[in-house]
Amino acid sequence: MIIKNGKIVTPKKVIENGYIEIIDSKIFSINEGSTNLEGIDVNGAWIMPGFIDAHVHGGYGVDFETGNKERFNVFSKNVAKEGVTKYYQATVTNSEKDNNKYLTEFNEFMKTKNKGAKCLGIHMEGPFISKEKKGAHDQKLLIAPNIELAKKWNYISGNNIKIITFASDLQDGSFTKYCINNDILPSVGHSNMEAKEFEKDYLLGIKHVCHIFNGMSGVDQRKPGLATAALNYSDVLVEVISDGIHINNEILKLIYKIKGPEQICIITDSMNAKGLDDGKYKIGNLEVIKKGMTVKLTSNGVLAGAAATFDHNVRYYKKTCNIEMIDLAKMTSSNIAKQMKLKDTGSIEVNKLADIVVLDNELKVLLTIGEGQIIYKK
Template structure:
C-alpha cells in the first residue's frame, strides 16, 4: 500500500511533498518528491502518526462499564473515525462486584482483538476508586476509598494484567501504593486530588510523572494554597493530560498551559463518555445520570462536567486554533508523548521506517480522511 502526494509529518521534519509505503503492519519506505508508482493519491493531505488517547471512557453507545466484547470491538471500530489508532479505555469508579464482571469482560476483549480491523486498545485506565471525595467530579461518593494495595492486586488479577494506568489521589497514601503500581508496570497518575503542591513532592521522588486531566478534578493554582495543578506546572518532566475541547479548560488557560509545559509536556485527551457521537439527551456515566448538549456533558440537573462529548480530532483543531503551534509540535502532544509514557515509542507514535503503520490522514482543515491501524485502513476506505 502506497500513499503519495502528501505532506508527511516526521518527528523533527515536515516533508512538504512525499510518499510513504506500507507493507504488512509496518512502514517500509518514506520518500520526498513525486512518486510514479501506483498508489493512493492524497492530493496534498497531511499524514500524521495516529492519535493516541490515553483517557477515553467510551462513545457511540459503549463505555467501560456497559461494554461487552462485542461492544468494546464496536467502539474500537467507531473511534477510528477520529484518527485514533491506539487508546486506553478508562473506567469510572465502580463497586467491587461490578468490577469483577466488567474487568473479566474487558480482559476477554483484550485477548481477542488482535488481528481485527480497528483501532487498538492497549489496556485499561482506572480512574478511581482511589480518589478524593473533595475532588470527585462525576464519581459516586459512596464508592470512593483511599488507595489500597490489596484491592489493587485483586483488580490487576481480575483484569488479567491489562490495567496500564491508574488515577488516584496520591496524597491519601504513604508512597507504597505508588511503588506498587510502578512494580506492576502500571503508570501512576495523580488526579482527583485536593493535595497541596508540597504533598506531591514525595511521590515525585518515587517516580510519578503523569497527571490526569490537568486543572479538572484537582486543587489548583493559588498564591496562598498552591495545589496539584501548581506542582504539575512546576515539574518539566511531569506530563499532563489536557482536555482541549474549550469547555473543560478555557482558551486563556490552554494558552497558559502550553506556554509553561510546552509540546513535550502535554498529552491531548478526550475524556469522552458513551454519549459521544450520539444525539443530545439523557445518559448514564457509571451509576450517575448525565445529560448531553452538543459536546458538553454534565451531571443531570447540575453544572458539574461528567466526561466529554467531543471527538479527538475536534480537540486537535480547537487546540491548534487556540495556541497556533507547528505540526511537528502537534504530533508530540497527540502521539509521541503518549507513546513514550506507555513505553511503546520503539513501535509506534511517530512516522519512521519499520515502525507500525499507525497513521491518520487529515485534509487541509484537519478533518480525518483516513485512519490506518497497524497497516490496515480502518476508516475512510
C-alpha cells in the same frame, strides 16, 4: 500499500511532498518527492502519526461499564473516525463487585483482535480518588488507594491495567511503588492536595497528571494545588482535555506556554454519549445530560466527562495556540507513546507500526490506518 503526495509529519521535519511505503503492519520507507507507483493519492493532505487517546471512557453508546466483547469492538471501530489508532479504556468509580464483572468482560475483549483502533489496556480512574475532587465519580464508592484490590483487579483483567489515576496524597508512597514495580503508570489526579504534597511521589517516580485543572486543586496564590505542581515539575506529562469546554482558552495557552509541546498529551475523556443524539445518559450509576459537546450531571450541573472527538480537540488546541504540526504530533501521539514505553508506535518512522492518520488542511480526518490496515476512510 503506498500513500503518496502528502505532507508527512516526521519527528524531525515535515516532508512537504512525499510518500510512505507500508509493508504488512509496518512503515517500510519514507520518501521525499512523488512516485509513479500505484497508491492512495492524498492530494497534499497531512500525514500524521495516528492519535493515541490515553483517557477515553467511551462513545457511540459504549463504555467500560456497559461493554462486552462485541460492544467494545463497536467502540474500537467507531473511534477510528476520529483518527485514533491506539487508546486506553478508562473506567469510572465502581463497586468492587461491579469492577470484577466489568474487568472480566474486558479481559475477554482483549483476547480478540480489535476491528478498528487498538485498545492497549485499562486506564483505571477511580475509586482511589478524593471526595473533595470527585468530579462525576460516585462518592459512596470512593476509597483510599489499596494495593490488594489493585492486584486483584489487574489479575482479573488479564494484567491489562496500564494506568491508574489516584489521589497520591491519600497513600504513603507504597501504592505509587506498587504501580511502578508492576508496569502500571501511576497518574495523579482527582486530588485536593497542596502543591508541596506532590513531591513525595514525584521523587518515587510519578511523572503523569490526569486531565490538568479538571478534578484537582488549582493555582491559588496562597494555597497552590496539584495543578500548580503539575506545571512546576518540568518533566511531568499532563493530560489536557482541549475541547474548549473543560478548560478556558487562556488556561490552554498558559499550559502550552509552561509545559511546551513535549509535556502535554491531548485526551478526550469522552463518555458513552459521544457521537450520539443529545439527551439523558448514564456515567456509571449517575445520570447525565448531553447537549452538543457538553455533558453534565443531572443532579448538580457538574461537568461529567466529555463528548468531543479527539480530532476536534486537536483542531481546537492547534487553533488556540497556533501550534506547529511537528509539535502537535508530539501532543497527539509521541509523548504518550514514550510515557507508556510503546516503542513501535507514536511517530512516523521506518520500522514502526503503520499507525497513521491523514488530515485535510482543516485537520478533518480523511483516512485512518491502524497497523497497516485501513480502519476508516471518509
